[in-house]
Amino acid sequence: MTYDSLILKIRWWFLKRKEGLSRTPAGSYSTDRPRLRHVTCRNCGWIHFAITREYAEAEVHRFNTFFRAQTQEVKDAYGNKESWIGEYEFCFVCMQDDFYETPAEDAPRGVTLNPIIYEDF
């Protein structure tokens, strides 16, 4: 097994866990727990995963609490700026805020996606 394939396997396993999929005795994956839902940007087509506003606000608060307690050197390593809710409202590619639920066949598996606030499922 090459290093790259090992990394891919670990990332794939991590994403499966993150999406709440559990392994069945037969070796396939079931969706007995809710999995991440995806949304597509209407402007540029980029796919994100959906989170609630409540979760996004908690993430902003959690990061900023951490950030404010850091030294200037650490703050610089984080771009010297606090998090804000807009990071979860706008597509990071085109900065638009209009999304629709991604059809299941469009959502790629095993890739890194960014979170976006979307609660209209």
Ligand SMILES: [Zn+2]
């Ligand atoms: Zn976009």
